Amino acid sequence: MITTAVxxxxxxxxxxxxxxxxxxxLTKRFGANIAVNGVxxxxxxxxxFGYLGPNGAGKTTLIRVLLGLTRxxxxxxxxxxxxxxxxxxxxxxxxxxIVDEPRFHRxxxxxxxxxxxxxxREPAARDRIGPALERVxxxxxxxxxxxxxxxxxxxxxxxxxxxxxxxxxxxxDEPMNGLDPAGMAEMRDMILSMVAEGRTVVLSSHLLxxxxxxxxxxxxVDRGSIVQQGPISELLAGAPIALDVECSEPGRARALLxxxxxxxxxxxxxxxxxxxxxxxxxxxxxxxxEINRVLVEGGISIYRLQPVQTSLESxxxxxxxxxxxxx
Amino acid sequence: MTxxxxxxxxxxxxxxxxxxxxxRRGSPIPTAGMIATRVMELRKRRGLMIALIVxxxxxxxxxxxxxxxxxxxxxxxxPPAGGDMIFVVLVAxxxxxxxxxxxxxxxxxxxxxxxxxGMFRHLVVTGRSRLALYLARIPAGLAIVVPMVAxxxxxxxxVCVFAAPxxxxxxxxxxxxxxxxxGFENWARDRAEPIICLLPYNxxxxxxxxxxxxxxxxxxxxxxxxxxxxxxxxxxxxxxxQGYHGYTQILRRPSISLMIKAGLWIELEAAVGFVLGLGLxxxxxxxxxxxxxxxxxxxxxxxILSAVDIPHLQDLQRSFVGLAVAHLEPSGxxxxxxxxxxxxxxxxxxxxQSLLPESATQALCVIxxxxxxxxxxxxxxxxxxxx
Numbered sequence: 001m002i003t004t005a006v007x008x009x010x011x012x013x014x015x016x017x018x019x020x021x022x023x024x025x026l027t028k029r030f031g032a033n034i035a036v037n038g039v040x041x042x043x044x045x046x047x048x049f050g051y052l053g054p055n056g057a058g059k060t061t062l063i064r065v066l067l068g069l070t071r072x073x074x075x076x077x078x079x080x081x082x083x084x085x086x087x088x089x090x091x092x093x094x095x096x097x098i099v100d101e102p103r104f105h106r107x108x109x110x111x112x113x114x115x116x117x118x119x120x121r122e123p124a125a126r127d128r129i130g131p132a133l134e135r136v137x138x139x140x141x142x143x144x145x146x147x148x149x150x151x152x153x154x155x156x157x158x159x160x161x162x163x164x165x166x167x168x169x170x171x172x173d174e175p176m177n178g179l180d181p182a183g184m185a186e187m188r189d190m191i192l193s194m195v196a197e198g199r200t201v202v203l204s205s206h207l208l209x210x211x212x213x214x215x216x217x218x219x220x221v222d223r224g225s226i227v228q229q230g231p232i233s234e235l236l237a238g239a240p241i242a243l244d245v246e247c248s249e250p251g252r253a254r255a256l257l258x259x260x261x262x263x264x265x266x267x268x269x270x271x272x273x274x275x276x277x278x279x280x281x282x283x284x285x286x287x288x289x290e291i292n293r294v295l296v297e298g299g300i301s302i303y304r305l306q307p308v309q310t311s312l313e314s315x316x317x318x319x320x321x322x323x324x325x326x327x
Numbered sequence: 328m329t330x331x332x333x334x335x336x337x338x339x340x341x342x343x344x345x346x347x348x349x350x351r352r353g354s355p356i357p358t359a360g361m362i363a364t365r366v367m368e369l370r371k372r373r374g375l376m377i378a379l380i381v382x383x384x385x386x387x388x389x390x391x392x393x394x395x396x397x398x399x400x401x402x403x404x405x406p407p408a409g410g411d412m413i414f415v416v417l418v419a420x421x422x423x424x425x426x427x428x429x430x431x432x433x434x435x436x437x438x439x440x441x442x443x444x445g446m447f448r449h450l451v452v453t454g455r456s457r458l459a460l461y462l463a464r465i466p467a468g469l470a471i472v473v474p475m476v477a478x479x480x481x482x483x484x485x486v487c488v489f490a491a492p493x494x495x496x497x498x499x500x501x502x503x504x505x506x507x508x509x510g511f512e513n514w515a516r517d518r519a520e521p522i523i524c525l526l527p528y529n530x531x532x533x534x535x536x537x538x539x540x541x542x543x544x545x546x547x548x549x550x551x552x553x554x555x556x557x558x559x560x561x562x563x564x565x566x567x568x569q570g571y572h573g574y575t576q577i578l579r580r581p582s583i584s585l586m587i588k589a590g591l592w593i594e595l596e597a598a599v600g601f602v603l604g605l606g607l608x609x610x611x612x613x614x615x616x617x618x619x620x621x622x623x624x625x626x627x628x629x630x631i632l633s634a635v636d637i638p639h640l641q642d643l644q645r646s647f648v649g650l651a652v653a654h655l656e657p658s659g660x661x662x663x664x665x666x667x668x669x670x671x672x673x674x675x676x677x678x679x680q681s682l683l684p685e686s687a688t689q690a691l692c693v694i695x696x697x698x699x700x701x702x703x704x705x706x707x708x709x710x711x712x713x714x
């Protein structure tokens with residue numbers, strides 16, 4: 001049973017809320033399967049926020065719950081400061097969303113589909129149809145039937161549908177699906193431009209590279225629960241540092257390091273060209289210099305020594321424990 | 328780890344809504360725009376519209392056109408295209424049955440296609456009340472069905488009125504319409520032989536009246552000695568006088584009041600079909616099965632229930648919407664459903680059977696309950712369904 005006692009009081013102006021999306025203990029079950037498990041999500045205003053997770057992690061279900069497409073079993077949530085579902089109409093008035101694959105009436109044109117949706121919004125939404133089609137690059141195909149659209153065009157039409165309400169918050173579920181590289185780049189630019197206008201974009205995706213390029217902050221979800229969330233830079237700063245060492249005699253180099261005080265703090269494994277050393281998060285540059293000194297003084301020839309920035313992908317795989325998991 | 332409000336937060340807050348939306352999108356009452364776009368959505372379904380036009384307008388129009396042509400080219404072999412009898416045949420049989428089926432199909436389409444085509448989700452995300460989304464479909468669908476049925480019906484009425492027979496045909500005697508009693512008697516006096524030989528008469532006819540020709544000129548014995556013309560004329564006037572009431576009951580063309588009542592009744596049948604289809608399809612989330620179920624209800628179950636007499640379940644029989652609608656059929660039309668009726672009812676003029684006795688108020692209540700229940704069920708499912 002949903003309770004709506006969130007920090008924002010009902011009817012209170014949304015701008016007084018600290019978060020564009022806020023959930024506490026949000027849970028959704030399908031029989032014995034818990035799709036969303038006590039999710040605590042905080043999405044800052046005006047940010048591009050990535051909601052990351054492997055397939056089946058509960059990303060789409062969370063968005064469906066937020067939008068009132070399905071009911072939550074427990075927890076509280078608010079959108080734009082409005083507690084939902086109690087003030088769902090007020091909240092959704094300024095929310096645009098793509099959930100799953102965007103589907104429309106195939107016998108209608110793109111413009112007619114948007115007219116249908118605009119009629120369910122405020123009267124001004126009708127005036128936004130043209131600009132929305134223009135913005136997503138569908139103005140010249142707006143009068144074609146949707147049955148003639150490609151998947152990418154339907155995605156764009158989905159974004160145009162989102163823009164009809166002049167949304168403050170966009171919830172985009174896998175918006176890059178079906179897009180070619182150029183389409184993905186355009187979509188990325190569109191998202192960034194919307195964030196630049198002050199809108200909040202929540203981007204649910206399993207495309208880590210796209211999220212890393214687009215979003216300021218992320219939440220990682222796994223098996224229905226949020227594992228980590230925060231700004232990407234902060235999250236990656238807390239990740240271990242990898243050090244690629246190209247050297248002679250990798251075996252002896254590894255033994256040398258193990259025999260020093262560094263041995264307890266680092267993990268060295270042989271790689272194709274030398275050693276791959278993993279250092280704990282927050283390790284200073286002096287430790288890297290110390291490794292270099294030990295190896296050189298031990299008679300090992302160092303050809304290259306390079307710290308490697310942990311990518312969102314490798315960090316994602318670490319925190320979701322999905323390395324080697326079968327899909 | 329927690330997230331911090333981003334740099335764009337201030338700008339975002341300036342753009343944020345400062346209160347509830349002013350378009351009352353939580354209201355269950357649909358806006359005119361919602362209804363209009365819903366009409367557009369249905370109107371653009373080419374296949375559905377073609378079926379609607381063909382069945383409601385095309386079939387009766389083609390049928391009457393062929394009759395018009397046939398009469399124009401061979402007027403003695405083919406009766407006029409219109410007239411009261413043709414009106415009765417079309418209005419009591421064809422139009423309500425096919426109107427119901429087509430209206431049901433439109434209702435089931437309106438009730439299910441948003442779901443199956445993935446549009447329902449987009450509509451829910453607008454924040455608009457789901458009840459309003461449902462209710463918008465009722466006037467929108469009726470705005471399609473009602474005019475379409477009306478056009479087909481108007482064509483039928485026009486042909487039946489303007490291409491009606493010039494004479495009233497009573498027992499193979501062509502009688503001019505609109506005669507007064509005196510006029511009718513004078514007309515009969517001038518045509519004594521056919522009047523005596525063909526028109527029904529409850530009285531004694533002299534045995535020596537000559538009715539020449541093969542049957543049906545066989546009413547009386549043909550004898551060589553004819554009565555005096557004055558006696559024949561007097562007998563014809565007597566027969567005409569007796570049959571005048573029957574003559575006034577025979578219509579060359581349907582009366583205006585019958586056409587209005589029958590038109591409203593056909594529209595009621597179509598509206599009921601539409602609302603039932605909408606509710607059932609919304610409940611089931613699909614189109615095909617509800618269409619089949621309602622056709623079975625209307626074309627198989629209801630006629631059977633109208634034909635059989637189940638003494639302890641008569642109230643149950645009366646509670647079927649098809650029978651209730653049939654009870655509201657205007658008098659002057661043959662009774663709905665072409666099966667032998669149950670005993671107990673009073674057959675109306677021209678009716679071969681009767682329905683279970685039921686007052687118009689009862690029938691109206693049954694219809695209202697059916698429409699309300701299916702609307703509530705459809706709306707409830709739409710409000711609670713996962714989108």
